[in-house]
Amino acid sequence: MNATATEPTTPPREQDEIRVAHRSHPAWWLVVAFVALCVAGIVKMLFTNPNLQWDVVGEYFFTQRILKGLLVTLELTVLAMVSGILLGVLTAVMRLSPIKILSSTAWAYTWFFRGTPLLVQIIFWYNLAALFPKIEIGIPLLGPTLWSGDSNAVITPFVAALLGLALNEGAYMSEIVRGGIVSVDQGQHEAAVALGMRSRRVMRRIVLPQAMRVIVPPTGNQVIGMLKSTALVSVTSTSELLYTSQQIYNQTFQTIPLLIVASIWYLIVTSVLSVIQYYIERHYARGGRRELPLTPWQRVRRSVGSLQGRLQAVGEGSKR
Amino acid sequence: MTTVAKEENTQQGEVVLRATGIRKRFGALEVLCGVDLTVLRGEVMCIIGPSGSGKSTLLRSLNHLEEIDGGRVELDGELVGYRQRGHKYVTLPEKDLAKQRARIGMVFQSFNLFPHMTVLQNIVESPVGVLKVPASEARATAMQLLERVGLDSKADCYPRQLSGGQQQRVAIARALAMKPRLMLFDEPTSALDPELVGEVLDVMKDLARDGLTMVVVTHEMGFAKEVADSVLFMDGGVVVERGHPQDVLVNPQMPRTQDFLSKVL
Numbered sequence: 001m002n003a004t005a006t007e008p009t010t011p012p013r014e015q016d017e018i019r020v021a022h023r024s025h026p027a028w029w030l031v032v033a034f035v036a037l038c039v040a041g042i043v044k045m046l047f048t049n050p051n052l053q054w055d056v057v058g059e060y061f062f063t064q065r066i067l068k069g070l071l072v073t074l075e076l077t078v079l080a081m082v083s084g085i086l087l088g089v090l091t092a093v094m095r096l097s098p099i100k101i102l103s104s105t106a107w108a109y110t111w112f113f114r115g116t117p118l119l120v121q122i123i124f125w126y127n128l129a130a131l132f133p134k135i136e137i138g139i140p141l142l143g144p145t146l147w148s149g150d151s152n153a154v155i156t157p158f159v160a161a162l163l164g165l166a167l168n169e170g171a172y173m174s175e176i177v178r179g180g181i182v183s184v185d186q187g188q189h190e191a192a193v194a195l196g197m198r199s200r201r202v203m204r205r206i207v208l209p210q211a212m213r214v215i216v217p218p219t220g221n222q223v224i225g226m227l228k229s230t231a232l233v234s235v236t237s238t239s240e241l242l243y244t245s246q247q248i249y250n251q252t253f254q255t256i257p258l259l260i261v262a263s264i265w266y267l268i269v270t271s272v273l274s275v276i277q278y279y280i281e282r283h284y285a286r287g288g289r290r291e292l293p294l295t296p297w298q299r300v301r302r303s304v305g306s307l308q309g310r311l312q313a314v315g316e317g318s319k320r
Numbered sequence: 321m322t323t324v325a326k327e328e329n330t331q332q333g334e335v336v337l338r339a340t341g342i343r344k345r346f347g348a349l350e351v352l353c354g355v356d357l358t359v360l361r362g363e364v365m366c367i368i369g370p371s372g373s374g375k376s377t378l379l380r381s382l383n384h385l386e387e388i389d390g391g392r393v394e395l396d397g398e399l400v401g402y403r404q405r406g407h408k409y410v411t412l413p414e415k416d417l418a419k420q421r422a423r424i425g426m427v428f429q430s431f432n433l434f435p436h437m438t439v440l441q442n443i444v445e446s447p448v449g450v451l452k453v454p455a456s457e458a459r460a461t462a463m464q465l466l467e468r469v470g471l472d473s474k475a476d477c478y479p480r481q482l483s484g485g486q487q488q489r490v491a492i493a494r495a496l497a498m499k500p501r502l503m504l505f506d507e508p509t510s511a512l513d514p515e516l517v518g519e520v521l522d523v524m525k526d527l528a529r530d531g532l533t534m535v536v537v538t539h540e541m542g543f544a545k546e547v548a549d550s551v552l553f554m555d556g557g558v559v560v561e562r563g564h565p566q567d568v569l570v571n572p573q574m575p576r577t578q579d580f581l582s583k584v585l
Contacts, residue, residue: 185432187428187430187432188432188434190385190428190432191426191428191432191433191434191491192434192446193385193418193421194383194385194421194424194425194426194495195421195422195445195446195450195494195495195498196418196419196421196422196423196446196450196451196498197418197446197449197450198414198415198418199414201449201450205445205449206434209436210434210435210436284436
């Protein structure tokens with residue numbers, strides 16, 4: 001560096017490629033050192049703290065009970081999320097409808113389910129039998145009962161959990177979908193209508209596909225949030241991942257290692273979900289930018305390619 | 321008001337669109353105060369006037385994009401947007417309204433192409449989805465139209481990869497793909513860089529030569545003078561002067577028209 005500074009400043013020749021040198025920031029090294037120390041401390045703790053009982057973690061990681069719990073967690077996530085998204089799209093479209101009764105019904109739904117804690121809702125559904133010992137389906141106050149059943153038989157812990165998660169999720173998705181729909185330029189609607197499309201087609205073919213670019217990123221967050229919210233369901237003794245771990249450590253008192261087992265599984269699944277989210281976002285970016293962002297694999301190939309190029313250049317240089 | 325002038329090619333006098341006494345208000349502001357117009361088959365009508373004069377609102381009321389507060393619009397003698405029941409107008413069901421709109425092409429100032437579809441998909445979307453034209457046939461028609469607007473090489477591009485002028489030409493092709501009875505142009509060149517205006521006007525001149533019925537809201541006086549069969553000058557929600565472009569644009573009778581033209585020419 002000193003050498004370049006003392007050299008007489010000659011303007012670069014025109015055919016020379018301009019190289020941009022990054023300025024050095026000495027303070028950054030302090031930050032790097034601090035972070036490195038913290039990481040080292042954590043790693044040392046992970047290896048040396050005997051209370052972590054890694055052997056127990058390894059022992060339980062792939063046991064059938066844990067895997068079964070994981071499966072229930074995934075089932076709950078998928079089912080609650082799918083019904084949440086459907087509910088969300090439905091209520092968002094209702095909310096934007098010019099028909100007052102539809103929009104206010106949708107508003108009330110969102111208001112109620114977003115305004116009460118999810119945990120309370122789950123416990124509430126779980127204890128529904130205390131409120132309605134029998135469930136009857138028919139026209140309220142008037143008509144004949146079309147179907148009836150015993151609450152305790154219908155609302156199993158799994159159904160209670162699913163109801164709680166899905167209804168709550170629907171309220172959040174409703175707001176996300178509404179935001180997406182509103183973000184699409186009004187001109188798109190006008191152009192579609194002027195081409196003779198009816199509003200359902202306009203929504204399905206023109207507005208929703210464009211709204212997806214706004215809807216997908218927060219929905220990805222919601223899926224990841226949902227995966228973790230399923231842990232709340234452990235209060236209804238649904239044997240999902242956390243409740244299964246709890247059941248095991250209540251017998252063996254190996255609390256920490258089993259919580260680690262559950263946490264690692266949650267981490268693995270959320271990581272996989274993040275990757276899927278990346279590709280879905282990329283899909284809906286079509287037409288949004290002039291060029292699509294590279295996939296991670298394309299990025300690796302490109303950087304390997306440029307590294308090869310540089311190595312070759314260095315090799316040729318040294319031959320001379 | 322002066323009488324409507326007719327060119328030779330429109331003299332057979334088949335009325336495509338007739339609007340009578342169109343009124344529209346936004347809150348307290350009356351934007352259209354009883355406007356009449358008649359468009360004959362093959363006629364090119366240009367609507368000019370200062371901004372805020374109500375010309376775009378008038379155009380948008382012709383295909384019921386804007387609900388009107390008074391008067392009536394008839395397409396081929398059929399009431400647009402409403403059904404008459406005794407002395408009352410009842411809004412048409414969406415299905416029938418969509419059918420009417422499909423017969424009226426529209427080109428917007430801001431193009432409004434669908435950004436998530438390729439150029440070709442933009443053009444075939446409505447013929448296939450609304451008119452139920454077989455996909456292969458729609459694609460062939462779309463390619464012909466793209467060739468006509470000089471963009472057949474861009475069929476697989478996305479709108480954002482095109483210049484403004486190219487996007488507007490695609491938008492014209494998209495509207496033409498519905499084989500409309502007439503086309504409405506809402507300031508089609510106002511959002512374009514000056515050097516791109518010509519390519520869009522050339523396409524429109526070409527369509528006019530082929531006898532397409534067109535109603536064009538525009539600030540391009542040169543285009544109006546060259547192509548229009550009739551010119552309508554609007555100000556303050558009323559038609560101030562109308563007639564042959566030579567009369568209205570070169571020899572305007574009304575002081576308001578003279579004043580406006582002295583500013584823009």
